[in-house]
Amino acid sequence: MGLAATFGRAVAAHRQARAHLDAARHGLAQLQPPPDSGETADIVARLRRVGEAVSAEPEPARFFAGPLPVRLGVASTVDGGFPAVVPLSGGTHLAIDADARDGRVAALLRTLVVRLLAAAPAGSVRVSALDNAALGATFLPLRVLVEAGAIPPPATTEAEIAAALDAAERHARAAQQATTGTPELLLLVAASLPEGRALGRLAALTHAGPTAGVCVIAAGYPPRGAGHAPPPLGGTTHVRLDPQGYAWIGDPPGHPFSSDGTGLAAPVRLDGEPPAGAVAALADRLGEVYRRESSFGFTDLLPSRPWAESSGNGLRAVVGRSGREPVICAFDDQTPHWLVGGRTGAGKTVFLLDVLYGLAARYSPDELALYLLDFKEGVSFTEFVPTGRDPSWIPHARAVGIESDREYGVAVLRELRRELNRRASALKRHGVTKLADLPRDGKPVPRIVAVIDEFHVLFAGNDAVAREAVSLLEELARKGRSYGIHLVLASQSMTGIEALYGKTDSIFGQFPLRVALPGGGGVLDALNEAAGPLPVGSAIVNPSAGLAAANTVVQFPDAHASAADVAQLRHELWQARKPGSRPPAVFKGYESAHVEDDPTYRGLVPGGRRPLALVGRTVDVDLTSALFPLDATPGRHLAVVGTSPVGASVLHAATVSLARQHTPGSARFLVAPLVAVADEIAEETIAELTAAGHPVDRLDAAGLRDELRKLAAQPADGPPARTFLIGYGMDGASGILGARDENFKSGLDDLQAMLRQGPAYGVHLLGWWRGLRRLSDDIGGSSNRDDVACLVALNVPGSELSMYLGLHDLAYTPRANRALLVDRHDQRVRLIVPFVRAGYEHDEEGN
Numbered sequence: 140m141g142l143a144a145t146f147g148r149a150v151a152a153h154r155q156a157r158a159h160l161d162a163a164r165h166g167l168a169q170l171q172p173p174p175d176s177g178e179t180a181d182i183v184a185r186l187r188r189v190g191e192a193v194s195a196e197p198e199p200a201r202f203f204a205g206p207l208p209v210r211l212g213v214a215s216t217v218d219g220g221f222p223a224v225v226p227l228s229g230g231t232h233l234a235i236d237a238d239a240r241d242g243r244v245a246a247l248l249r250t251l252v253v254r255l256l257a258a259a260p261a262g263s264v265r266v267s268a269l270d271n272a273a274l275g276a277t278f279l280p281l282r283v284l285v286e287a288g289a290i291p292p293p294a295t296t297e298a299e300i301a302a303a304l305d306a307a308e309r310h311a312r313a314a315q316q317a318t319t320g321t322p323e324l325l326l327l328v329a330a331s332l333p334e335g336r337a338l339g340r341l342a343a344l345t346h347a348g349p350t351a352g353v354c355v356i357a358a359g360y361p362p363r364g365a366g367h368a369p370p371p372l373g374g375t376t377h378v379r380l381d382p383q384g385y386a387w388i389g390d391p392p393g394h395p396f397s398s399d400g401t402g403l404a405a406p407v408r409l410d411g412e413p414p415a416g417a418v419a420a421l422a423d424r425l426g427e428v429y430r431r432e433s434s435f436g437f438t439d440l441l442p443s444r445p446w447a448e449s450s451g452n453g454l455r456a457v458v459g460r461s462g463r464e465p466v467i468c469a470f471d472d473q474t475p476h477w478l479v480g481g482r483t484g485a486g487k488t489v490f491l492l493d494v495l496y497g498l499a500a501r502y503s504p505d506e507l508a509l510y511l512l513d514f515k516e517g518v519s520f521t522e523f524v525p526t527g528r529d530p531s532w533i534p535h536a537r538a539v540g541i542e543s544d545r546e547y548g549v550a551v552l553r554e555l556r557r558e559l560n561r562r563a564s565a566l567k568r569h570g571v572t573k574l575a576d577l578p579r580d581g582k583p584v585p586r587i588v589a590v591i592d593e594f595h596v597l598f599a600g601n602d603a604v605a606r607e608a609v610s611l612l613e614e615l616a617r618k619g620r621s622y623g624i625h626l627v628l629a630s631q632s633m634t635g636i637e638a639l640y641g642k643t644d645s646i647f648g649q650f651p652l653r654v655a656l657p658g659g660g661g662v663l664d665a666l667n668e669a670a671g672p673l674p675v676g677s678a679i680v681n682p683s684a685g686l687a688a689a690n691t692v693v694q695f696p697d698a699h700a701s702a703a704d705v706a707q708l709r710h711e712l713w714q715a716r717k718p719g720s721r722p723p724a725v726f727k728g729y730e731s732a733h734v735e736d737d738p739t740y741r742g743l744v745p746g747g748r749r750p751l752a753l754v755g756r757t758v759d760v761d762l763t764s765a766l767f768p769l770d771a772t773p774g775r776h777l778a779v780v781g782t783s784p785v786g787a788s789v790l791h792a793a794t795v796s797l798a799r800q801h802t803p804g805s806a807r808f809l810v811a812p813l814v815a816v817a818d819e820i821a822e823e824t825i826a827e828l829t830a831a832g833h834p835v836d837r838l839d840a841a842g843l844r845d846e847l848r849k850l851a852a853q854p855a856d857g858p859p860a861r862t863f864l865i866g867y868g869m870d871g872a873s874g875i876l877g878a879r880d881e882n883f884k885s886g887l888d889d890l891q892a893m894l895r896q897g898p899a900y901g902v903h904l905l906g907w908w909r910g911l912r913r914l915s916d917d918i919g920g921s922s923n924r925d926d927v928a929c930l931v932a933l934n935v936p937g938s939e940l941s942m943y944l945g946l947h948d949l950a951y952t953p954r955a956n957r958a959l960l961v962d963r964h965d966q967r968v969r970l971i972v973p974f975v976r977a978g979y980e981h982d983e984e985g986n
């Protein structure tokens with residue numbers, strides 16, 4: 140039997156009784172407790188049948204399709220009483236003119252909450268209670284339900300009430316857009332009326348219609364003594380309390396008791412407190428369901444079988460759940476790239492880890508490759524790479540940057556663009572336009588997901604690095620869809636990113652999927668404010684570039700809290716890797732580089748045609764060794780520049796790497812410790828060279844002057860052996876080198892002659908100058924800069940450097956543990972991590 144028909148009959152029965160009841164209005168004082176009449180029993184029996192029919196229909200979507208009959212109390216007539224029933228839910232609401240500071244109202248509210256929770260399928264009614272007038276006391280007797288998680292604590296402050304209304308509005312919008320009916324009813328119980336704008340919002344919810352899945356019970360409406368008319372409520376049955384303690388029920392919307400708008404013509408004794416035993420039993424039952432449902436954890440994100448899916452048509456991952464439904468997001472043609480926002484501490488890292496582990500469990504490394512970049516201080520992606528404590532890694536990870544430099548970010552983007560171009564050629568070769576159409580018989584081409592956390596750092600600086608990053612991102616965003624290259628850009632703030640050189644739309648227009656964590660509303664449409672009140676552990680997922688209509692609120696599990704499950708998964712995936720799989724290339728921005736650990740250094744053997752001077756590791760995807768070949772071209776000399784004492788370490792690394800390429804006796808090392816700060820490392824260099832069997836001469840400034848004189852004179856039969864002149868603090872010798880001899884010739888003249896001619900005879904200078912100006916003066920001005928073609932700039936201001944080099948687009952900000960490598964002969968300019976001698980690690984202030 141339909142609910143509407145039931146109400147029709149109940150109303151007819153009330154009307155029939157009306158003639159008997161009119162008199163009752165006047166004779167209330169004599170009224171006895173109502174005896175059971177046959178008619179009442181009949182109505183009760185019918186309602187029970189409705190209740191049974193309702194219970195037999197467990198499908199929540201159908202459950203709330205129409206109003207539910209809910210008893211408020213017992214109507215009294217001279218012939219006896221009958222249950223006073225009103226419709227609730229399905230677009231109908233209830234208003235009581237007194238608020239819950241009246242004990243009868245408070246008891247009724249508690250009873251209604253309990254009845255609706257008890258009658259509906261478990262989990263299908265969500266209660267939101269507002270109680271600013273009594274600071275939550277109205278719902279205190281229901282605290283077992285709060286403790287069981289069946290209802291949340293009531294909102295009592297203005298901010299909490301606003302947040303509850305936000306949530307109710309979101310619920311209503313989502314329900315209105317859902318195609319499958321209303322799976323959940325939100326019962327919004329206001330124990331007293333909120334004021335001002337909040338009252339308007341509460342009233343608006345009563346007009347939202349049956350599809351909104353919201354039922355409002357408003358106590359204290361209309362507010363007494365309000366100077367102006369309160370906002371009208373829609374679809375609401377009004378109840379009025381009289382001084383005698385009876386309630387008068389108005390006509391329910393759509394099913395009036397009266398034909399003249401006077402409502403039920405019988406006074407109603409409102410039902411009192413719900414039995415404590417029933418509340419406790421309900422709390423037990425719902426608590427169990429709540430526990431079961433809320434135990435959605437990290438493992439629920441994982442597929443039943445690992446690596447079982449193909450990425451041919453896209454990648455999919457469970458990102459959390461909405462209500463009881465898992466929410467799946469894809470990297471495919473519709474949502475090729477994702478934009479994730481959330482204030483710091485909002486759970487962004489956890490969300491990304493959830494997604495990445497979910498993907499890595501679902502797709503094998505043949506189907507998926509990961510590039511992970513993190514620009515902030517932190518440990519976001521550390522767990523994807525082998526560490527001293529845990530040798531495992533995620534076999535999908537190709538490159539992982541932790542505390543990355545912007546230059547490293549650009550290097551990764553360049554690598555991705557190279558891959559994109561390779562794929563474009565492969566598609567052309569096969570005459571297809573999409574990755575999915577490539578024949579998958581050979582080696583499948585994995586889809587690539589590149590995650591860039593705190594990506595806004597890339598654009599800080601408005602310099603050449605930022606410009607290159609923007610142009611690479613734009614290209615990858617535009618073309619990535621067709622070539623299976625997907626970007627996830629995450630940031631705590633979108634402000635400042637607007638200044639993307641006018642490319643905001645062309646880049647972010649390619650990011651239809653938006654994920655807003657708490658405080659991450661910047662990734663949503665300007666009119667979409669849904670992310671403001673979100674708690675940690677939830678997010679708005681929106682596949683329509685953030686338009687409010689497409690919001691889904693998602694709860695995601697805390698991967699950090701499931702460390703054991705996460706570690707187990709990582710180990711399983713690691714064990715399943717193909718034999719010979721390489722760990723990801725890892726860049727840890729905070730790590731120093733030591734020449735002894737460098738693979739190129741370790742592979743050096745005597746006998747190479749052109750000796751290589753190793754100075755550091757390049758900030759690129761594979762951290763390739765940063766080196767200069769010292770061939771016979773005039774100017775193949777190395778200048779390390781900057782006040783940072785790391786300069787001595789770089790010189791030491793270059794020297795020992797050269798020594799390794801020579802058998803003892805085949806090269807001469809002239810080592811000149813010229814400044815006190817370099818003495819220690821210079822002495823260590825001499826000791827190491829000597830221990831390796833090389834002939835070493837220690838020079839002071841005067842000795843250096845003499846050697847330069849000899850080296851500048853063109854030898855008739857060439858020097859006896861290759862010669863490396865190592866000047867630790869060349870500026871320390873400037874005075875002596877600048878002095879002219881009896882022939883008006885200075886040491887600098889000899890130096891300059893040697894710089895030009897030396898390489899042809901196997902003579903190379905490796906020097907550390909503490910200032911660029913000094914270097915420039917020593918070589919005879921910056922017009923001679925090609926005479927020392929190999930430069931490692933430490934803490935030299937970018938502007939000074941660019942002026943010296945004549946490179947106007949140079950983007951270099953001196954910072955600790957970094958240097959700029961410049962090779963003027965092959966136009967190489969690279970950011971490097973300079974080699975530092977163990978125990979002489981960079982200081983935090985300078986370099």
Ligand SMILES: Nc1ncnc2c1ncn2[C@@H]1O[C@H](COP(=O)(O)OP(=O)(O)OP(=O)(O)O)[C@@H](O)[C@H]1O
Nearest residue numbers: 482483484485486487488489675676695696697699
């Ligand atoms: N789903 C969740 N449920 C409960 N707590 C969570 C959840 N997700 C994250 N958290 C907690 O929130 C805190 C912050 O998470 P997370 O480190 O991911 O934040 P973040 O946005 O990356 O912050 P930051 O940018 O400062 O690193 C952590 O303590 C984490 O355990």
